[in-house]
Amino acid sequence: MKKPILILAFLFLSLVSFSQETESKYDExxxxxxxxxxxxMKKYVFCLLKTGTNTTATKEESQKAFEGHMTNIGRLAKEGKLVVAGPFMKNDRNYRGIYIFNVETVEEAKALVATDPAIQSNLLEAELTPWYASAALQETVKIHDKIVKPKF
Incomplete structure (x- = not known):
């Protein structure tokens, strides 16, 4: 008699546990x-930044272009067009960084890439491809702003 009661209790607890795990947290x-x-999910455009063909830029020209590059990243992020950006660590493939653009087409991303001074000066080149990922990526910039210490 005890065994069937224990089995029923186990099944009941398993059912309760399973229903809690599969409960939807969907926020329409x-x-x-x-x-x-x-x-x-949604469509984005993934951009791989590689070392460009300009090998003759002076240190001052490179510094100015990369300052503009960083300013441009900030502007695109504020506009909601850029959801992720960041450099790669040193590597032997000439990969410099990535952008993930919050646009649906490569053509739209090409127009955004064209505003980057480091790309305009051929210090970087961009390789663009359509990408499908979590729509939640768009929230990254808002979260990032909350974890960056202010400069004094």
Whole structure:
């Protein structure tokens, strides 16, 4: 008699546990605001930044171009067009960094890349490809702003 009761208790607890684990946390309002599809995903354009062909730039020219590069990153992020950006660590493939653009087409991303002074001066070159990922990436900039210590 004890064995069937224990089995029923175990099954009941398993069912309760399973139902809690599979409970949906779906937020329709948030999903719509991020233009998420039914999988919580959306289209982006992934940009791989590589070392460009300009090997004759002076130190001053490079410094000015990369200062503009950083300013441009900040502007695109504030406009919501750039959701992730960052450099690669030293590597032997001439990979310098990435951008993930919050646009649907490579053509739109080409127009944004063209505003980067480091690319304009051929210190960097951009390789663009469509990419499909979590719509939540768009929230990265908001979260990042909360974890950067202010400069005094």
């Amino acid at each position: 309002k948030l999903a719509k605001s991020l233009n998420a599809d039914e999988r919580g």
